[in-house]
Structures are given as C-alpha cells and as structure tokens.
Amino acid sequence: MPELPEVETVRRGLEPAMSGVRIDRLEVRRPDLRFAFPDRFAERVSGRTIVGLGRRAKYLLADLDDGEVLVMHLGMSGSFRTERQDVADVPGHFHHARSKAAAHDHVVFHLSGGATVTYNDPRRFGYMLLVPRAELAEHAMFRDLGVEPVGNTLDAAYLEDAFRGRFTPLKAALLDQRIIAGLGNIYVCEALHRSGLSPRREAGTLSPARPRKVAGARATQLVTAIREVIAEAIEAGGSSLRDHIQADGSLGYFQHTFRVYDREGEPCPTPGCAGTVRRIVQSGRSTFYCPRCQR
DNA sequence: AGTAGAACCTGAGCGC
DNA sequence: TGCGCTCAGGTTCTAC
Incomplete structure (x- = not known):
C-alpha cells in the first residue's frame, strides 16, 4: 500500500504521539511479520524513549534513547492507529475508546501517558528491525538506496x-x-x-x-x-x-x-x-x- | 549484468 | 450464499 507520501503522512501523524515519549511496554503478538522479529525484540524496545521519528524512502525510523533505530516498513498493507484512553473528560476532545484488538494487530506500543499505537498488517509484508544508529547507512536495507524524490540530489x-x-x-x-x-x-x-x-x-x-x-x-x-x-x-x-x-x-x-x-x-x-x-x-x-x- | 517472473500472505471484488 | 478466479500501493529470490 504505502509509497513515500503515505509513509511520510504516517510519520507526521505518529510524531505527536510518539516523539519524546517513553514506550512503557511493547506488545508483540506473533513471532514474525515478513521476517522474524529481532531477538528479544519486546524486551529491547520496552522502557526506551523515542528520541525522534524520521523517514528514509518508504522506511519509518524511530530513534531510541539507547542509540538503536527501530526500522519499520509497512509492506503492502501495513497501517498504524493511535488510541488514547485519558482524554475522555476533556471537553470537546474526541475520545478514542480503547478498542479490542482487531484482526492482524501484530504490534502494540503502550506509551507512557496511556496512549497506544497499534501496527496492523493483514498481508504481513511489512517488518521491523533494530539497527544501531551508526550502522544504519551501511545496513543492507539502506546502503543501495537511491536519492529521495523530493530533495536536492534528484535532478x-x-x-x-x-x-x-x-x-x-x-x-x-x-x-x-x-x-x-x-x-x-x-x-x-x-x-x-x-x-x-x-x-x-x-x-x-x-x-x-x-x-x-x-x-x-x-x-x-x-x-x-x-x-x-x-x-x-x-x-x-x-x-x-x-x-x-x-x-x-x-x-x-x-x-x-x-x-x-x-x-x-x-x-x-x-x-x-x-x-x-x-x-x-x-x-x-x-x-x-x-x-x-x-x- | 540486467531483466522477467515467481514467491511471500490475506482480503476484496467479480462472474457464475 | 458460495465458489473460484484475479487483483492489490512492496521487496527479494531465482532463473534465463
């Protein structure tokens, strides 16, 4: 499904909920998407704070406070949804009730403050990786990527x-x-x-x-x-x-x-x-x- | 080396 | 209502 503009839209939509926010707990609901999740994935991400949310090509990049980057690709059918349960009594604020898990909800970020961000992906062509920030550019997934379509390098x-x-x-x-x-x-x-x-x-x-x-x-x-x-x-x-x-x-x-x-x-x-x-x-x-x- | 095709997986839509 | 077929916004592996 998502090409660059959709991924960028997802990034902008998630940024307010995730950037600078601590992940109290990462809930991983199956052993794999396209690939197996990294070793001890939930443990390594739980307790981390997201320093910033970026994007390269169709990849979403969450910078974590331990120097690793959570790399997320949405494949053909990946999407995120945000829910929060702590705004019900704020007048005029739309209330997203905490809903039950839907089919194909594979990963849930339980964020400090009570909000959740859920990754859903029926076809499971998406994936998540953990890569040290310093090794990102040389990682197999990134080293051969060409220029961004909107930017100075494309002419x-x-x-x-x-x-x-x-x-x-x-x-x-x-x-x-x-x-x-x-x-x-x-x-x-x-x-x-x-x-x-x-x-x-x-x-x-x-x-x-x-x-x-x-x-x-x-x-x-x-x-x-x-x-x-x-x-x-x-x-x-x-x-x-x-x-x-x-x-x-x-x-x-x-x-x-x-x-x-x-x-x-x-x-x-x-x-x-x-x-x-x-x-x-x-x-x-x-x-x-x-x-x-x-x- | 460079290119076409299959494979990965599930769901939606259509014709019968 | 249901079956079988085709198609779907991505990437990677295999085979010519």
Whole structure:
C-alpha cells in the first residue's frame, strides 16, 4: 500500500504521539511479520524513549534513547492507529475508546501517558528491525538506496546518468529503489503521465550519449513531474491527517484522486488529449497510461 | 549484468 | 450464499 507520501503522512501523524515519549511496554503478538522479529525484540524496545521519528524512502525510523533505530516498513498493507484512553473528560476532545484488538494487530506500543499505537498488517509484508544508529547507512536495507524524490540530489543530470545505456522500460527504471528511493507503482504511473513519457520507452533514450552540461528537456520534465506528484501527495496526506486522524485514529490510508492510476478506459485527463487510459502489465505489475499523449 | 517472473500472505471484488 | 478466479500501493529470490 504505502509509497513515500503515505509513509511520510504516517510519520507526521505518529510524531505527536510518539516523539519524546517513553514506550512503557511493547506488545508483540506473533513471532514474525515478513521476517522474524529481532531477538528479544519486546524486551529491547520496552522502557526506551523515542528520541525522534524520521523517514528514509518508504522506511519509518524511530530513534531510541539507547542509540538503536527501530526500522519499520509497512509492506503492502501495513497501517498504524493511535488510541488514547485519558482524554475522555476533556471537553470537546474526541475520545478514542480503547478498542479490542482487531484482526492482524501484530504490534502494540503502550506509551507512557496511556496512549497506544497499534501496527496492523493483514498481508504481513511489512517488518521491523533494530539497527544501531551508526550502522544504519551501511545496513543492507539502506546502503543501495537511491536519492529521495523530493530533495536536492534528484535532478535531470542525475537521472540521465542513472538511465544511460539502460534498455529497461522507464516504468521499471523508476520503480528501481537504487535510483530513486520511495516511488511505487501509483506515483510512477502518475509522474510518467504528467511528463508525457511512455512507461514503455527505454530508460536510456532520455540520456544523451555523452553527459552534457545542460540536461535534456525530457529528463527535466520527468524530474519536475516526479517532484510535483510526490509533493502534492504529501500535501494531500497532510490535509487528510487534519480531517481524518481525530475521527478514527488510523494512519496509512488516505483518499486521493489519480489522473491515470486505476482509471482504465476513462478519457485521458490531459487537456486537449482525446486518448483513453489503458492498462498494461509490465514486469508483473499494472501500468496505467495514455498511449496518445505519452511518448 | 540486467531483466522477467515467481514467491511471500490475506482480503476484496467479480462472474457464475 | 458460495465458489473460484484475479487483483492489490512492496521487496527479494531465482532463473534465463
């Protein structure tokens, strides 16, 4: 489920409840998610204070006061929800009753002050790790990650370099976390549509044979589209947080309207384009695009 | 080396 | 109502 904007939205939603807060007890309700939990996981996390909550690509990073980082990945179906039981008598404050455990509630953070944060993940493609802060950058999960899509390091010249000589389709190249870290199936489709580039085009065709000082127009368009799509989605996530979090305390899903994703058969939303959104399968995954305006 | 496909797991939606 | 099939926002392992 979550791509970078969703993970960032989850981070922002959890931060007020978790940052600077002590974990009185970590409740681990099964032996594994995608991987087995770390040795003595519950014991090592219980009693720690969360110094700060960060994010890298699609990973959520909780800095603990003993120098370790609790690394959390939400896989396809992971989500968090926050609940607190100590605000019932605050006038005007929404009260989240402490609910019973739902199906697929795998990890519960019992926080000082009485709030809980629950990780739910039906498909269990998510996972949690404990990594010493100093070793994080060299950890197998992080060392090969590419640049963040919104940030100074992503620019057209970088993309041209990364794509040079590659025959793989643009769709696959953009999903490759070693080049840009954090994009997923939805936002790749959206960015390609906005930039007028076909998902089937060979990645190397965006790169001039030799590096140039001034990057080409197509790579520039693509970079602009990626940054816009991600920034807008994070903004939309922020809005949904403000509207939504108090109602049910759940984090991980928010409503979005996409221009092409999951819109097979609908008219292409590009102004003046009479095309129809088409669905194809590339390396086993759905791609939505307009064959008319995406070249 | 680089790329496609299967695998991991559960649930939702659809046609019959 | 129920069965069987396809599909799902991610990553990793295997096989050409």
